[in-house]
Amino acid sequence: MTSDEHNVKPTDLRGILKYVPMFREHVFVLALDGSLVAHENFQNVLLDIAVLRSLNIKVVLVHGVGQQLKALAKQKQTAISDPHGELKTDAVTLELATEAAAVVSLEIMQGLTRNGLRCATCNGVRSKEIGMVKGEDQLNSGAVDKLDDVLFNKLLDTDTIPVITPIAFSREGTPLRINSDLLASELASKLNASKLIYMTTQDGLQINDQPLTNLPVANLEGLLKSATEQIPERLLSKVEHSVKAINAGTPRAHILDGRLFGALLNEIFDKVGIGTMVYSNDYQSIRRAVTADAHSIYNITQNGVRAESLRERSQESIEATIADYLVYEIDGSIVACVNLKIYDSGDIAEIGSVYVQAFYQNKGVGRKMVEFACAEAQERGSKRAIAMTTQASKFFSKVCAFEEGTINDLPAERREDYAQNGRNSKVLYLDL
Ligand SMILES: CC(C)(COP(=O)(O)OP(=O)(O)OC[C@H]1O[C@@H](n2cnc3c(N)ncnc32)[C@H](O)[C@@H]1OP(=O)(O)O)[C@@H](O)C(=O)NCCC(=O)NCCS
Known part of the structure; x- marks a missing residue:
């Protein structure tokens, strides 16, 4: 050629x-x-x-x-x-x-x-x-x-x-x-x-x-x-x-x-x-969560809930959706998690509950988790990843290359909840 x-x-x-x-x-x-x-x-x-x-x-x-x-x-x-x-x-x-x-x-x-x-x-x-x-x-x-x-x-x-x-x-x-x-x-x-x-x-x-x-x-x-x-x-x-x-x-x-x-x-x-x-192989520390991880996920995300960066989720609700979580493990301890929810249409995946324990922040763990979740969403056929965040919009836009969107970028089933929960999160998206 x-x-x-x-x-x-x-x-x-x-x-x-x-x-x-x-x-x-x-x-x-x-x-x-x-x-x-x-x-x-x-x-x-x-x-x-x-x-x-x-x-x-x-x-x-x-x-x-x-x-x-x-x-x-x-x-x-x-x-x-x-x-x-x-x-x-x-x-x-x-x-x-x-x-x-x-x-x-x-x-x-x-x-x-x-x-x-x-x-x-x-x-x-x-x-x-x-x-x-x-x-x-x-x-x-x-x-x-x-x-x-x-x-x-x-x-x-x-x-x-x-x-x-x-x-x-x-x-x-x-x-x-x-x-x-x-x-x-x-x-x-x-x-x-x-x-x-x-x-x-x-x-x-x-x-x-x-x-x-x-x-x-x-x-x-x-x-x-x-x-x-x-x-x-x-x-x-x-x-x-x-x-x-x-x-x-x-x-x-x-x-x-x-x-x-x-x-x-x-x-x-x-x-x-x-x-x-x-x-x-940046991603060797990331794996799918199993039911036994629900307690650790609940514990590590509590700091984020207290700081209002994450939405409250009970341990039971984490357990019920455990298949949607990915965790980052170091020496047998979970230090970070992310929730990946694929909407019914399949085209849109929401990246939520991203949390990295304070000691491990700023070491590239958050970026890897988001990249991994996006790759997984893409593999499962999603065309776009969305994230809603109250305190980390710059992390998504500057570090993970997401773009700022509006409520219109959310799937219909998510819009109503967004309007009612009063968190006023920023909407970000990344085309996969
Ligand atoms: C946001 C969070 C997941 C980032 O994870 P992390 O492992 O610390 O991030 P990384 O090491 O991959 O990236 C570090 C970069 O992100 C930036 N960053 C991290 N958190 C940020 C924030 N809240 N706002 C703006 N920038 C942020 C850092 O300044 C750093 O930038 P640099 O590379 O230009 O120096 C982590 O700080 C966290 O758990 N925060 C509390 C929970 C939260 O807000 N989650 C998002 C809800 S969806």
Whole structure:
């Protein structure tokens, strides 16, 4: 398929604005293949990066040099040991890779400059020799020895995009070639990035002709073990390093065809996305409630009832609707709950009684519960989630991307109760 055949529209401004508070000040590590820097759509990728910066997202750019290295080798009629930095690097290859890295990073910096963005290259990556692998000397191939997070954070805090090349110096100042996929993955973990985004010039991951748009890391690990042959060769290293980054704490990794117009913004700001998103199993602490949980749910929600943030529900009524509750458990204790009620029409689901015990608040538990409940509602066929809240409307709108609605957004059967209960809650909704 050519890039023209699957051009997509960039996400509209309204769609983007909804996500702005969610990602403000977050770090995104973008790994650009050398072939993408050489591609005609690269100018649009730079524009997308400018949009991310204008939304106060901190961007780190790592680039590869595979295509440029191959071109240099061809031009100089020289044989190289490996264009992609995945195998050993002999002296000639290192020399050409260094030349290619200078060209690519200057090109990126020129593009960023044209878009009014501040950027810098630096020696924040210290390398070490890989040495022997299976008895074979990897020569000038390197691994990451140390990442200078103080330097990177200073650059990011002064609105500067670090541009990282795949050639890094060892403690002694020896240049070594590092695989750019690995570099990006290690940077994402060291800088606590929310996203690691690999941008390639390949179609996204597909298995049996089905594009993989959204999958938990465990599924990708399974694929790596049992169906490696189905992963295109040039995506294998990205898949492996996505898994590594997620297992080291990066919540999301994306593999994206950068030839598509607006790919980056669509992937980040559109519910569906157009690449492959891999996510960590954030939700392992969430489970459906059982009758034995009714007492704990009643107890933890009593504080919310006293503060008038939650509506009074007796333990009996909780028991009677226990199948509608989800709970968040830590070390065998319930620390949070949410009620998910699907209305008769099936199209609308109400998210209610969200409560996180005070000690666990502000640690992302509430957001995960709401996201989980929305995903569950969607799985059960609902098109819209609604919430009514007296004290947490900003939590729903700023943290969970809900929009403010009116009483008219409620299902008819809920409107009457709303009018009579006198709580004057704000109505919020999220289209699923
Ligand atoms: C609202 C509640 C569920 C949020 O859960 P949480 O685990 O603390 O929230 P998270 O850690 O996922 O999110 C934290 C973010 O939410 C914001 N937030 C939390 N409660 C908020 C509130 N009541 N109003 C506005 N913002 C709020 C925090 O400021 C923080 O913002 P930041 O990420 O920009 O710093 C929890 O505070 C709670 O149980 N509150 C009392 C009960 C309640 O009001 N429930 C809603 C009834 S439907």
